[in-house]
Amino acid sequence: MEQYDHKKIEKKWQQRWRDTKLYRTTEDSSKPKSYVLDMFPYPSGEGLHVGHPKGYIATDIYSRYKRMQGHNVLHPMGWDAFGLPAENYALKNKVHPRVAVEKNIATFKDQLAHIGFNYDWEREISTTDPAFYKWTQWIFLQMYKKGLAFQSNEPINWCPSCKTGLANEDLDGNTCERCGTVVEKKRLPQWVLKITDYADRMLADLDLLDWPEHIKTAQRNWIGRSEGAEIDFAIVGSDTKIKVFTTRPDTLFGATYMVLAPEHSLVSSLLNDTASAVSNKKEVAAYVAQAAKKTEIERGGDKEKTGVELQGIKAINPANKKEIPIFVADYVLGGYGTGAIMAVPAHDERDAAFARAYKLQAKAVIIPRNLEVLHSYVPKGLPDKTDSQYDSALRDLSLKYLVHPMVLDGTLINSDQFDGLSVEEAKKKITEFVGGKIATTYKLKDWVFSRQRYWGEPIPIIHCPTHGAVAVPEEQLPVLLPNVESYEPSGTGESPLANMTEWVNTTCPTCGGPAKRETNTMPQWAGSSWYYLRFMDPNNNTALVGKDKEKYWAPVDVYVGGDHAVRHLIYARFWHKFLYDIGTVSTVEPFARLEFLGFILAEDGRKMSKRYGNVINPTEVIANYGADAFRIYEMFMGPFENTVAWNMASIAGTTRFVERAWAIQDMVTKDTSPELEVVLHQSIKKVSEDIEAFKFNTAVSQLMILLNAIEKQGSIGREQWDVCLRLLAPLAPHTTEELWEKLGHTESIHVAPWPTYDPAKLVASVAKVAVQVNGKVRAVLELSTTASETEALAAARAEPTITKWLSEGRETKAVYVPGKIISFAVEPQ
């Protein structure tokens, strides 16, 4: 036997696969298709660490397995190279982002090449390639035409460090997700995408997806749909009405005051209107100014509620026509609902806290159906349960204590003709009664789509003094990103492109008059919102994707990545649904199945980062241990979705495994080993099912069990070894390919058929059966798996240990589960 030389084998086969274009993919309607995709990386300057390839190894294994099963596999790779990371890297290293990106891509590709992936590199794409971003711009134009891309001048999140506007999804609390700087609110002309139009469909279609539950939940939370009602409150002596949104119209009779957000338009108009009845304008203006200075963190949290009453005016509760005070308070958010609420201190904790602080009246309108709920809170002063006064006493007490505990469900009281209704009934009837309308609101905000930065797709719009914003005609796409002298962000709210007068000054497509180009660029998430479609047809010059190719490949069957539970996956679903609506794609969802990957931490348990000096480079690990051992180790570390720390000592286990598998070649005999048949067929079953389910750690365990069995046997039949190699091929593509060739095969193992198992061979003829007495194992018997229950029980009773235990009492039950267990129940006498 030749010494195992992983470097030689890896080099040989990586070269051979390239030369023979083994992984080149074309459409083939005679085969079922599998589209297996990684979330493509942005090529950072630091290169890959051992955490990056984990997902790529999984998709590599899965796609090889699918190909061997006879599927036509699409498994491509590309680069998400626009955006702040690439631009910041370029700024720091004083090179043009385009140059930096090219260099980084080369580094990434070189590192990936050592791992032996089966990507079809002829389909490689980069979001920064004009032939690609032409279509990113095209999608924007289609949205613009449908009114889904519009200009807005609302205040948006602004990162003073990155010097650009950000979407809500780009925030981590109230800080910039990229740099950690606290964001400010800034009023800038912005392009916004109307993602909220798709909120309901994105919510509903989650049910169609084979995705991890926690990601679906995260998306549901992010969309944050709440159903309720919009109700108008009149202002005494005025035509102005205040519209509130509430999920609890059933509590309307308990609304004892109202609150406007400091940003509410009515507040400024009341303050600016010299004729308005508000008597404490100065005080209110001061409060509004103070609130505007606070960050959202300062406004949020459990801190005391503050506010100021609009003195001189009152609102009318439309349910009972009572006059109620109006407050301005920053616990009400301008950006959610209508920016105004009806306050029900008896049944809402925030309103209760505010009411306590400002000594406002609370009025209970719901009483629990089971009055005894209150019992534990008011233990004293209650008559005996049998007393006829008990119920009325409880009722009085519950009224008194309604603010605490907060009653949220039950029966209505203090609500005139609605008394006695359930909460659900009352919601409908009271809304109707006051002429409100059913309304739905979302936490999801429209997507702020402009970035005041250089390194992104130019937004294909021309601003004409006569015609306003005009779409760049489609035949003029792509609008190329020009080279600029300085691509440093200006910080003024203008893009660096604004200084490129030659580029900016153009003519209006409508009238031919002088006009200016839009100088903002698209956010990093634009290209990644549709790139998976381009892999299906990467060189198409006339369409984003050809209809036939889209029909053949869509949707992505398995999509693998970590992070991005919300952002990328929400954006991509939104764009996909839009493309579905305009007939570009044929499926309603882009990613049928999603597998979430857990990260690999450094050996010290922290994140791998240059900053901590704990980065492990995969290329070095592969040089020392081999690509196949590296791949298997990453899969064997634990369940795929778990985050686990790297352990250099443990990789020895999978290195030994590969070397021992190599050594089996000397044990191969012409005749099959009948002793190995059961474990071999069990392994075919287990490995197939586990790869299908992304349980790679247990697939590896089973292959180790199989290997241990072969070594113990000391020999294995030629045909059996052939099966073993094919089972191992997706995990260890280099080593198995070499051994496969040594067996005399001339075609690659990676296009050999995946083995199938014979169900008849899964069970051995003799099984070890445990015998339990009262749930404790007292003996283990070797029984034929075909033994009847009578035979099995008789054999068990004959066992001396069991005889002894059974004699200690009266046998009440005997159970035999064939091949597994015999169980006796004995009652003591």
Next chain:
RNA sequence: GCCGGAGUGGUGGAAUGGUAUACACGUGCGACUCAAAAUCGCAUGCCCACGUGGCUUGAGGGUUCGAGUCCCUCCUCCGGCACCA
């Protein structure tokens, strides 16, 4: 606070309601070696009176012949959302 997930040896972890701790790392002992590394073999949950013994899957209850797994109560940790009316 709400939602989602998880608590199993020294470590990573395994287990359609059926012998808990598979597989691997680590550790110990042995073989090979002048020696070491590598490799191979054996052992390795805890306790004791060392047996045909007792205990053990975060804690406590329940269902069952049988519970890591199902049900109830609670604790802890991780992740997401959070003054969202």
